[in-house]
Amino acid sequence: MGSTGATILSTADATTAPSPGPKPPRNPFRGLSRSAKIGIGSALALVAAIIIFLVIFDWNWLRGPIGRFASAQLQREVVIAGDLRVHPWSFSPKVEAYGIRIGQPAWAKSVDKDAGQMVQLQRIAVQVKVLPLLRGQVILPFLVVDKPDVRLLRAKDGKANWTFGAPRKDAKPLKLPAIQRFVINDGKLRVDDRVGGALFVGSVNAQERAGERGGRFVLEGKGSLNRSGFVAQVTGGPLLNITPDRPYPFDADVRAGSTRITANGSITRPFDLGRFETQLSIAGADLNRLHDLIGLTLPNTPPYKVTGKLVRKGQRFDFEKLSGRIGDSDIRGDLFVLTGRERPYLEADLRSRRLDFDDLGSLVGAAPATGKGETASAGQKVEARQRDATQRLLPDATLQVDRVRAMDAKVSYRADTVNAPNLPLRKVSLDLTLDKGVLNLDPIAFTFSHGDLKGKVRLDANPAVPKTDLDVRLTNARLEDFIPIMSDGKRAIEGPVMARAKLTGTGNSVHRAAASANGSVTVVSPRGQIRQAFAELLGVNASKGLILLLSKSEKETPVRCAIADFDVKNGVMTSNQIVADTGVVLARGRGTINLDTERMNFRIEGDSKKPRLLRLFVPITIEGPFMAPKIGLDASKAVGQGGIAAALGSLVNPLAALLPFITTGEAKDADCAGLVSEARQQGAPVKTSQTTPAKVKK
Numbered sequence: 297m298g299s300t301g302a303t304i305l306s307t308a309d310a311t312t313a314p315s316p317g318p319k320p321p322r323n324p325f326r327g328l329s330r331s332a333k334i335g336i337g338s339a340l341a342l343v344a345a346i347i348i349f350l351v352i353f354d355w356n357w358l359r360g361p362i363g364r365f366a367s368a369q370l371q372r373e374v375v376i377a378g379d380l381r382v383h384p385w386s387f388s389p390k391v392e393a394y395g396i397r398i399g400q401p402a403w404a405k406s407v408d409k410d411a412g413q414m415v416q417l418q419r420i421a422v423q424v425k426v427l428p429l430l431r432g433q434v435i436l437p438f439l440v441v442d443k444p445d446v447r448l449l450r451a452k453d454g455k456a457n458w459t460f461g462a463p464r465k466d467a468k469p470l471k472l473p474a475i476q477r478f479v480i481n482d483g484k485l486r487v488d489d490r491v492g493g494a495l496f497v498g499s500v501n502a503q504e505r506a507g508e509r510g511g512r513f514v515l516e517g518k519g520s521l522n523r524s525g526f527v528a529q530v531t532g533g534p535l536l537n538i539t540p541d542r543p544y545p546f547d548a549d550v551r552a553g554s555t556r557i558t559a560n561g562s563i564t565r566p567f568d569l570g571r572f573e574t575q576l577s578i579a580g581a582d583l584n585r586l587h588d589l590i591g592l593t594l595p596n597t598p599p600y601k602v603t604g605k606l607v608r609k610g611q612r613f614d615f616e617k618l619s620g621r622i623g624d625s626d627i628r629g630d631l632f633v634l635t636g637r638e639r640p641y642l643e644a645d646l647r648s649r650r651l652d653f654d655d656l657g658s659l660v661g662a663a664p665a666t667g668k669g670e671t672a673s674a675g676q677k678v679e680a681r682q683r684d685a686t687q688r689l690l691p692d693a694t695l696q697v698d699r700v701r702a703m704d705a706k707v708s709y710r711a712d713t714v715n716a717p718n719l720p721l722r723k724v725s726l727d728l729t730l731d732k733g734v735l736n737l738d739p740i741a742f743t744f745s746h747g748d749l750k751g752k753v754r755l756d757a758n759p760a761v762p763k764t765d766l767d768v769r770l771t772n773a774r775l776e777d778f779i780p781i782m783s784d785g786k787r788a789i790e791g792p793v794m795a796r797a798k799l800t801g802t803g804n805s806v807h808r809a810a811a812s813a814n815g816s817v818t819v820v821s822p823r824g825q826i827r828q829a830f831a832e833l834l835g836v837n838a839s840k841g842l843i844l845l846l847s848k849s850e851k852e853t854p855v856r857c858a859i860a861d862f863d864v865k866n867g868v869m870t871s872n873q874i875v876a877d878t879g880v881v882l883a884r885g886r887g888t889i890n891l892d893t894e895r896m897n898f899r900i901e902g903d904s905k906k907p908r909l910l911r912l913f914v915p916i917t918i919e920g921p922f923m924a925p926k927i928g929l930d931a932s933k934a935v936g937q938g939g940i941a942a943a944l945g946s947l948v949n950p951l952a953a954l955l956p957f958i959t960t961g962e963a964k965d966a967d968c969a970g971l972v973s974e975a976r977q978q979g980a981p982v983k984t985s986q987t988t989p990a991k992v993k994k
Contacts, residue, residue: 355380370460372414373399388437390423400449400457407451408488414457418443433540438477444500445484452490469570469610474540478513479503485517491702494588496521504534522588524553538566548574552589554673555580559606569608576606576615581673583622584696592633592640593699593730598623598655598664598671611636618646623655623664623671624715639732642705651711651724660806661693688894689922690807697804700757701733720745720777733758740768747773747793761802764809770795775821791824791855799864811867811892818862824855853879867891874900887918894922 359376366374378394398415405411419442425435450456483500498519505514513535517528532546544566548559561574579601580586583594602620606613612634619628631644654665658676666672666680683689711724723743729736738752751768776790797817801809858876862869867890874885887898898918920926 355382370398372401373397378419387426388423389426390421392419392421393417394419396420400447401455403451403455404449404457407490408449411449411457412447413445414447414449416445417441434473435540436473436475438479439475440477440479441481441483443482443484444480447486448488450489450491454491469568469608471570472567474538474566476535476538477504478535480515485519489591492587492591493698494522494591496526498526521552526550526552540565542566546574550589553580553585554582555585555589557589561606570610571608573605573607575603577601577603581675587699592642593696593703593705595659596661596693597658598676599673600627602627623658624652624669625655625711626650637704640703642703642707644705644707646707646709648709648711649713651714653714653716653719653721653724656724657691661691661695662806688807690810690891690894692805692807695755695757695762695804697733697757697762700730700735700755703730704732705730744773745777747771747777749773759802762804762809763802764800766797766799766801766815768797775824789824789855791821793819793821795819801867807892813864813867813891815864816862817860817864817869819860821855821858823857825852855879862889864891871898874898895920896922896925 356379359380362380363374363376375397376393376395377397379392380394381392383390396415396417397413400411400414404414419440421438421440423437423439425437428435448456448458480500480502483502485496485498485500487494487496489495496519498517500515500517502513502515504511511534513532515530517526519526528548528550530546530548532544538544543562543564545562546559548557550557556579558577559574561572561576563569564571564573578586579599581599583597583600586592586594600620600622602618602622604618605616607616608614612632614630614632616630617628618630619626621627625648627646627648629644629646631642631646634641652664652670654662654670658664662683664670664672664676664680666677672680705728707726707728709724709726709728714721714724721742721744723741725739725741725743726737727739729738733756735755735757736752738754739750740753742749747770749768749770751766753768754765756763771794773793774791775793778793779789795818797815799810799813799815799817801811801813803809803812856877856879859873860871861873862871864870869889869891871886871888874887876883881902883900883902885898885900887896889896896918900916900918902916917928918925919928
């Protein structure tokens with residue numbers, strides 16, 4: 297009973313006793329020292345104070361310190377004249393600044409007194425994602441710029457107002473962060489590049505446009521480039537989903553005057569503008585006009601269109617698998633350009649399957665042919681009409697020496713075939729180097745049906761007046777290749793010919809350099825055959841020559857030697873020797889060629905080697921402009937022998953007028969070997985053995 301009652305009592309007590317409640321929370325500060333508690337409390341209070349401070353803080357208080365810091369870093373005045381607003385409570389904090397001004401560097405006023413401010417912005421708003429920033433990626437959810445007015449200036453010495461601090465030759469290409477919304481409202485842009493001679497004034501806008509495939513990003517620029525209309529549009533996919541590790545596709549269309557550039561490509565890592573690739577098409581009236589857009593010195597050309605793949609890797613641009621047409625010539629090859637140097641460097645390997653020869657003349661400023669089927673720009677057609685009207689051959693286009701000094705180059709060009717009416721030209725090859733303002737064409741080679749014209753040209757553009765040195769040789773050529781075919785399908789003259797021209801001139805155009813030239817020119821034909829009719833007429837043998845011509849005689853006589861050797865001084869070529877020794881006539885001449893006025897004045901007198909019944913001692917004259925010389929007779933010398941009228945009359949009424957014209961053939965063979973040795977040693981490379989007379993055809 298006792299134990300049972302005890303048990304019952306115990307159970308009752310357990311049933312009626314209250315159950316224990318939840319344990320009270322543990323005090324996190326239990327066990328901490330008093331000083332530790334004070335420190336934690338102070339930290340929490342500081343965080344709370346910072347939060348309260350950020351909420352009530354007026355960010356405009358920082359405009360002055362930020363402006364002074366930026367001014368020191370950029371070395372020019374920077375001012376935030378309007379509000380500065382910061383919205384930090386987000387994983388994508390936002391900053392807005394109003395009324396920003398960035399001044400010009402100190403030197404700008406001396407270059408352009410109206411330079412004004414470099415940058416003025418009504419507002420700029422930018423937002424950045426914090427979490428990607430912790431991984432080293434900069435992603436801007438949006439960037440908005442309202443009414444920017446930007447004035448960029450580069451002086452002739454290369455100083456640019458967009459370069460902050462000391463100029464660096466190895467400056468890296470522009471690299472922008474990934475921007476998922478980019479807006480430019482009512483932008484104005486002025487770019488004055490005194491180095492490249494380019495002036496752009498216009499507007500810039502950027503925005504997203506609704507449309508297919510979720511819309512497109514569009515960046516537009518409009519205005520004038522060197523007083524010619526300019527329109528540029530760059531479009532790309534929606535920016536919203538852009539990431540730094542995925543290529544961003546884009547299209548571009550640029551029109552500047554007569555030049556048009558279209559591109560379809562992608563930026564490898566948005567928006568690292570130092571790495572992209574694109575299919576590029578360029579068309580225009582003259583390759584030289586690309587200088588305003590790309591800053592490279594390219595030759596003058598007829599209208600062109602070329603395409604290829606453009607790849608940029610940092611400071612290197614590769615234009616791969618270039619193909620297209622320049623004038624009426626095809627062109628293909630590869631080229632690359634290196635920037636980030638004291639002067640840009642271009643290297644190219646180019647080839648034409650078929651070169652239209654007049655297109656090559658554009659390189660030295662000559663207008664191409666403008667006849668039916670020929671390609672020429674409107675300006676080149678005007679130049680061609682002026683050339684024809686003035687009967688001037690040497691081009692007067694001014695060499696752009698500043699551009700020649702501003703870049704370096706190495707170019708190899710080959711033409712497999714050549715279309716050159718009236719010339720037996722088959723191939724052309726040129727190797728060009730441009731280094732520190734000195735241009736060398738070495739070698740320059742023209743391959744004819746027979747023979748070659750090879751040599752070198754050196755142009756030094758560093759002096760105030762450029763200096764040109766030319767040294768070219770014609771070897772193993774044939775006279776018949778350069779003489780028009782007669783109506784009966786035969787050549788009037790045949791035989792080898794060789795020549796050399798060695799000249800030095802000063803001037804900033806081909807014409808001016810020629811007008812001041814000094815040096816020598818020699819042409820030699822050591823042997824050959826000539827229609828006897830023409831040989832007789834060199835001596836103005838009226839009876840024999842005209843009868844043979846009228847009878848269409850094909851009878852030939854040997855050419856034992858023909859030489860034309862000139863001294864050139866101050867642009868005037870004065871003959872030392874002009875001799876043509878044929879089997880029937882020995883002709884000698886003298887005269888001048890004025891490279892400034894482009895006129896010639898020659899007098900040729902011939903002596904028959906055999907007795908002739910009728911012989912007019914009348915010198916032949918060749919006078920007038922290069923493009924239209926006139927051949928005549930000096931009639932005054934025939935007056936004592938009955939005059940030209942009487943001589944011509946003798947053809948129909950011979951006997952009474954024959955006797956005064958009888959010659960006994962006192963002229964002897966010219967000493968061809970001696971004449972060659974008398975020709976300048978630096979003249980045509982002729983061996984004495986080459987002057988052996990050819991066998992006379994029976």
